[in-house]
Amino acid sequence: METTSTFEKIFRGTALLLIVLFFMFPILWIFLMSFQTNETILRIPPSVVFTPTFENYQALITGKLTSAAGTLDIAFMRNLGNSVFLSVASVAVALVLGVPAAYAFARHKFRGSEDIAFTLLSFRFAPPLLVLLPLTQYFQWLGLADTYFGLIWVYQLICLPLILWIVRGYFEDISADVEYAYRIAGHSWFATFRKIALPLAGPGIAAAGLLAFIFAWNNFVFALVLASADKQPVTVGALAFVTASGIQYGQIAAAIVLSITPTLAIALYAQRYLVEGLSLGAVKG
Amino acid sequence: MTTLQLKNIVKRYKSQTVLDDLSLSVADGETLVLFGPSGAGKTVLLRMVAGVIEPDEGQILIGGEDMAEVDAEHRGIGMAFQNFALFPHMSAFDNIASPLTATRSSKDAIAAGVQKVAKLLKIDHVLSHHPKALSNGQKQRTALARALAGSPPLLLLDDPLRNVDAKLRFEMRLELPRLLAAQGATVVYVTQDYKEAMALGDRIAVMSQGRIRQIGTPAEIYLAPADIEIARLFGDPTINLLDVVPKEGPDGIYVELSDVRIALPGMPGAVVGKSCVIGLRPEAIVFTKAGAPGAIPVAVEAETPLNEKTVTLVMTMRKREVLVSRPAGTPGPASGPAHIAVDGRTAFLFDKQSGALIASAAASMTRNGEAA
Incomplete structure (x- = not known):
């Protein structure tokens, strides 16, 4: 057992507190902003004392943004729905395609396998803006511009390499002998994949899926260019708060709170798997 | 029971020749011990017989049939690994049952089969445990039970006593011949321990650098080692x-x-x-x-x-x-x-x-x- 002195405990506590404050302060501030009007937000000096208001949330949920210049329709709830649909569908497609591919890359060294895997990873090197212009052209020719199908396809650029490379590492971590043992016991390779490889790589797959979900959720530029208003996710939809009559800080804050809630909830729920999944050696028997 | 024949097996990894024109035959019901220092190619040879590694050249015959196009799951083999290779997410029961579930036996038949082999190996009280909760000796017995459960005609044991402590090794060295005899299978047993080789083998094949240097009964090898290295x-x-x-x-x-x-x-x-x-x-x-x-x-x-x-x-x-x-x-x-x-x-x-x-x-x- 390691013994810690009182000083060490206090020091450690203080350090942790400082770090938490540093990282959580912006989020806390946004949370407080979301319950304030533009006037209270912009007053100088700023204060944490205010009368909370639910105006911002109300405006978002009803879709009616009232400002000095008049009433404006915003589609925030629809954007939120789009975000959920696009992220979930993209991750689902990426898992269906990426997990078997990762297994193939991990277990079977075929000619060009390293090259293919690396090419897929290289999608993440290129700045999205670089591919966007030609992509928009092609999508217009193909009739894929402004469709959910097209968006989910483009989102694979984000999700697929992530899932492929993370999950591949987990499959490689599983001792080949364990799979051999199942084969020799009389099971087909597919049964071995389903009953041995998948469950053992489970935490890794969950972690990769979660990361891919967060990346897809946070994507801005693909959706900005390739989707029109009714298919835009929250990241793009938030632009609507920059109006002619000013920036609606209160609504932006409320929108941020609403849009980080799903990812935060999933991350908190899956924290255990994330830690388990992202630490090496988790699948050793 | 079955026979095993290896004809002119060659295996290379890059420029290194791991198995060099190796031929061997194991008679019906015989226990052949593959003995040799690490790196001799014993494990590679065993995996080739199991069908998880393919030879570059040569033929493997089990029961007289060429295995070149036969997948691992159809070779009728039971195998115990040196590192046990238990399925970490399954209970000991499910581990042992894996060769039985493959043949789609009924639930009762599977349970009966597992109980029988578990009793034989004295692990029937830990069947509900996951491998993590088993002691090293219990893991080793579970791995052995899994290899035996399907009553395979050909049993491959890859140094199963390597990772257990000296007391257990001694116990198992006494117990294994009885178990293997009861199984009636043809056995290929890999070891680096000459006492184990002498205790278990009907015949011993001494391997080194991808070749079989000498093959014979334990007495023959002890009394007439083919060269200085084997004598040592x-x-x-x-x-x-x-x-x-x-x-x-x-x-x-x-x-x-x-x-x-x-x-x-x-x-x-x-x-x-x-x-x-x-x-x-x-x-x-x-x-x-x-x-x-x-x-x-x-x-x-x-x-x-x-x-x-x-x-x-x-x-x-x-x-x-x-x-x-x-x-x-x-x-x-x-x-x-x-x-x-x-x-x-x-x-x-x-x-x-x-x-x-x-x-x-x-x-x-x-x-x-x-x-x-």
């Missing part, structure tokens, strides 16, 4: 190896150790004048009194009492080290000058250059004895 691998303490040049006298062929003549009856005349290495098992050397016939003066360097025997390191006049082993409790010098006597009938002669066995008096005697 079998026996504890290791065999004494001394450079000698045999000479011919009026009473036949002899060698000289510290100017004392040791007669080598039954050796061929061709060895005379050749550079040889004589191999003397430590247990074939005895302490004797000064002046006794054939007594060689030595100085005792160190004495190591082991449980059932005492091993003494002695130094000859010309500073050559010799190990002498005697049963524990028998008298012998602990230090100072002493005399040893060597029975030439138990000696081996190896060619110094090639290391190959030229002749062994003991083997020729055994053969004569068997004939008579």
Whole structure:
């Protein structure tokens, strides 16, 4: 057992507190902003004392943004729905395609396998803006511009390499002998994949899926260019708060709170798997 | 029960040849031990038979059928791995049941099959545990039970006792022959432990550098090792190896150790004048009194009492080290000058250059004895 002195405990506590404050302060501030009007937000000096208001949330949920210049329709709830649909569908497609591919890359060294895997990873090197212009052209020719199908396809650029490379590492971590043992016991390779490889790589797959979900959720530029208003996710939809009559800080804050809630909830729920999944050696028997 | 034949197997990894034109056949119901130092290619060979590695050249026949196009799951093999390779996410029961679920047996039949083999291996009380909760010995027994559960006609055991402690290894060394006999399977057993090889094998194939150096019964290999290396691998303490040049006298062929003549009856005349290495098992050397016939003066360097025997390191006049082993409790010098006597009938002669066995008096005697 390691013994810690009182000083060490206090020091450690203080350090942790400082770090938490540093990282959580912006989020806390946004949370407080979301319950304030533009006037209270912009007053100088700023204060944490205010009368909370639910105006911002109300405006978002009803879709009616009232400002000095008049009433404006915003589609925030629809954007939120789009975000959920696009992220979930993209991750689902990426898992269906990426997990078997990762297994193939991990277990079977075929000619060009390293090259293919690396090419897929290289999608993440290129700045999205670089591919966007030609992509928009092609999508217009193909009739894929402004469709959910097209968006989910483009989102694979984000999700697929992530899932492929993370999950591949987990499959490689599983001792080949364990799979051999199942084969020799009389099971087909597919049964071995389903009953041995998948469950053992489970935490890794969950972690990769979660990361891919967060990346897809946070994507801005693909959706900005390739989707029109009714298919835009929250990241793009938030632009609507920059109006002619000013920036609606209160609504932006409320929108941020609403849009980080799903990812935060999933991350908190899956924290255990994330830690388990992202630490090496988790699948050793 | 089935037979196994390997014909001219070759396996290369990059430029390294792991198995070099290896042929081997195992008879129905026989237990063949593959014995050799690590890196000899034993495990690769076993995996090839199991069907998880493919040979570059050569043929594998199980029960007379070519296995080239047969996948691992259809070869009818049970295999136990050195690192156990248990399924970490399944209970011991499900681990052992895996060969039975593959054949789509009924639930009751599976449960009965698992219980039976678990009782045999004395792990029926831990069946609900996951591998993480099992002790090393229980893991090893679970792995063995899994290999046995499907009653495979061919059983491949890859050094299953390597990762268990000495006490368990000793227990299992006694228990395994009975288990394997009850199973009635043809067995290929890989080990690096010569005692295990001697205890379990009907025959032993000694492997080194991707080739089979010698194959024979345990007695044949102990009494007539094909070369110096094999002689060194079998026996504890290791065999004494001394450079000698045999000479011919009026009473036949002899060698000289510290100017004392040791007669080598039954050796061929061709060895005379050749550079040889004589191999003397430590247990074939005895302490004797000064002046006794054939007594060689030595100085005792160190004495190591082991449980059932005492091993003494002695130094000859010309500073050559010799190990002498005697049963524990028998008298012998602990230090100072002493005399040893060597029975030439138990000696081996190896060619110094090639290391190959030229002749062994003991083997020729055994053969004569068997004939008579």
